[in-house]
Amino acid sequence: xxxxxxxxxxxxxxxxxxxxxxxxxxxxxxxxxxxxxxxxxxxxxxxxxxxxxxxxxxxxxxxxxxxxxxxxxxxxxxxxxxxxxxxxxxxxxxxxxxxxxxxxxxxxxxxxxxxxxxxxxxxxxxxxxxxxxxxxxxxxxxxxxxxxxxxxxxxxxxxxxxxxxxxxxxxxxxxxxxxxxxxxxxxxxxxxxxxxxxxxxxxxxxxxxxxxxxxxxxxxxxxxxxxxxxxx
Numbered sequence: 616x617x618x619x620x621x622x623x624x625x626x627x628x629x630x631x632x633x634x635x636x637x638x639x640x641x642x643x644x645x646x647x648x649x650x651x652x653x654x655x656x657x658x659x660x661x662x663x664x665x666x667x668x669x670x671x672x673x674x675x676x677x678x679x680x681x682x683x684x685x686x687x688x689x690x691x692x693x694x695x696x697x698x699x700x701x702x703x704x705x706x707x708x709x710x711x712x713x714x715x716x717x718x719x720x721x722x723x724x725x726x727x728x729x730x731x732x733x734x735x736x737x738x739x740x741x742x743x744x745x746x747x748x749x750x751x752x753x754x755x756x757x758x759x760x761x762x763x764x765x766x767x768x769x770x771x772x773x774x775x776x777x778x779x780x781x782x783x784x785x786x787x788x789x790x791x792x793x794x795x796x797x798x799x800x801x802x803x804x805x806x807x808x809x810x811x812x813x814x815x816x817x818x819x820x821x822x823x824x825x826x827x828x829x830x831x832x833x834x835x836x837x838x839x840x841x842x843x844x845x846x847x
Contacts, residue, residue, distance in 0.1 A: 620688045623701065627684030629668045630705035631677035636663035638676070638712035641721055656723035680708040683831055690834045695739035696784045699732050700834070703781050707827045710774065714823035720770030725777065732780050741784040748783025748790040749776045755794065771822055778830045789833040797822075797829030 640659025670677040687700040706728050714720050736742050753776030760767040775794075782789040801822055808814035 616689070620685050623688035624681045624685040626701070627681035627704065628670055628677050630684065631680030631708055632668040632670055633663050633666070634680060634705055634708035635671070635676040635712060636666040637709045637724075638716070641713045641717060641719065643717055643719075652721075652723070656721065659723075676708055676712055679711075680704060683708070686831060686835055691785070693739055693741075693784075695735055695737075696741065699735035699739075699784065700781060702731060702735065703728070703777065703830075707830075711824040711827050714770075714821040718768075718821045720768070720774055720823050722770075722773070725770065725773040728777055729780075732777065736780065736784050739784060744787070745780045745783035748787060749779035752776065752779030752782075752790055752794055766819060767822060771826065774823055774826055778826060782830060782833050785833070785837065789837045792837055793826075793830045793833035795829070796832035797826040800828050800832075801825040 637659050640662050641655060683704045684701060687704055688697065691697045691700050706724055710720055710724055713724075733742065733746075736745050753772060756767065756772045756775035760769065760772050778793055778797075779790055782793045801820075804820070804825065805814070805818075808818065808820075809816070814820075
């Protein structure tokens with residue numbers, strides 16, 4: 616097991632470097648919503664493919680990705696579920712960095728992740744509970760988006776479905792923890808901004824990184840919230 620965790624951390628460093636390069640190719644929302652989005656995505660992935668996957672200062676993306684990959688390898692033992700989570704760590708690192716900079720969660724990453732995760736989870740025997748949790752968490756975020764579209768984006772709804780898929784493969788409790796943890800972490804960040812007088816009650820901020828952090832909380836502490844216990 617220590618060797619698996621170490622290998623995952625090393626792969627996480629490499630994946631983090633690629634994720635940083637991919638994220639650098641995405642900017643503000645393109646004006647031409649059709650061809651510009653496709654061209655932007657092609658350019659981002661092409662530039663990342665040409666890049667040398669070496670960590671660069673300030674090493675934040677690479678370091679966080681390596682830690683996340685090591686955590687997942689430590690806590691997830693089913694081979695196919697682990698493969699799905701490791702893919703999600705790499706994709707999530709790019710999404711978090713893009714959302715942090717541009718307040719976007721591009722379809723070019725979220726939408727292809729659905730068939731990729733479904734294909735990886737299918738041999739695990741946990742596809743049906745994963746799909747049920749993905750639909751449930753996605754539906755919850757869809758309701759939140761409908762109730763307050765200025766606070767969440769459709770990208771957050773699509774990301775919620777992916778998080779539900781991943782955590783559902785671990786157990787419904789993990790999905791509950793991931794959903795609650797993302798909300799709690801986002802709320803704590805908002806309170807911190809208010810206390811530092813850097814924001815007001817109406818200030819908005821990108822929520823994707825907190826959703827992704829909540830998923831990692833679910834892996835590390837599946838029983839972190841009352842009523843939730845470790846999943847299967």
